[in-house]
Amino acid sequence: MINLPEAFVRETVRREGEAGERWIASLPGLVDDLLHQWACTPTGPVMHGKVGVVVPVRRRDGSTAVLKVSFPHPGNVDEPTAYAAWAGRGAVCLYERDDARFAMLLEQVEQTTLVDVEDDDEAAAVCGRITRLLAVPAPPGLRRLSDRAEGQEHELRAASGTLLSHVPRRTVDAALATIRELGREQPDLLVHGDLHYENVVRANREPWLVIDPKGFAGDPANDAFSVVVGGAQRQLSLDSLCAHIRRRLAIFADAAELDRERVLRWAQAHTLLHACWARNASDPEGTAAFAEQVATVLT
Missing domain, CATH: 3.30.200 (Phosphorylase Kinase; domain 1)
Known part of the structure; x- marks a missing residue:
């Protein structure tokens, strides 16, 4: 036993x-x-x-x-x-x-993850290359990310009173527009669904492989949020936040062969949704405030 x-x-x-x-x-x-x-x-x-x-x-x-x-x-x-x-x-x-x-x-892999990579740009590129490899036709019967759009829009609208105490209205409006315009009709491609840096691991067969997928059918650009979260702990100042994250998102988009603007929009929307989640979870580590700042500079 x-x-x-x-x-x-x-x-x-x-x-x-x-x-x-x-x-x-x-x-x-x-x-x-x-x-x-x-x-x-x-x-x-x-x-x-x-x-x-x-x-x-x-x-x-x-x-x-x-x-x-x-x-x-x-x-x-x-x-x-x-x-x-x-x-x-x-x-x-x-x-x-x-x-x-x-x-x-x-398959057995190592315990080293993408969190251990100190070069933020390289980590973003790895995530992008992995995302491109994973974007195969989705098997029948998978849950669809498009089915989440109505709930995401409702969540943002319900939280808008609280959010507008912390972010400009344009930040909320931009996230709502992304969900409305991009969320309801998405490609029929397989998406990891939880592609944070701890789920990208060193391997013997390939330099990096993913673990712990949720498995959805939808737009691979949804996983760009991993780039925002993955490098967050290495941000040095708010002054450089916008340029730093935008650069990494551009690197991710190019490596994934995705449209940069689409990647940026999904990253902004998911970051604001993450802020909503953090505030509902009592936010003991100040995650919501940081996510709101990031969503604002990505708008």
């Missing part, structure tokens, strides 16, 4: 309640069953993300892999479908899948 990390157990139970307790209780047995099913042997301690555990393993043929088991949640349903569509192109390879148990056997 595996030993579950205590921090993961606590966070899962806190977030999911009784359902989380039941899943945690079943998880050691579930992992054992999957190891037997896929003829794998654990080779290291259990790691974890926010919603699942990852067990490094050795396969029957001697190759390495990781067993990932996620908490059953609608947001995790399309992850294996995205991996299968990419077939290792820009993403880790999917070796086995058990959709009913939210389990996958995946």
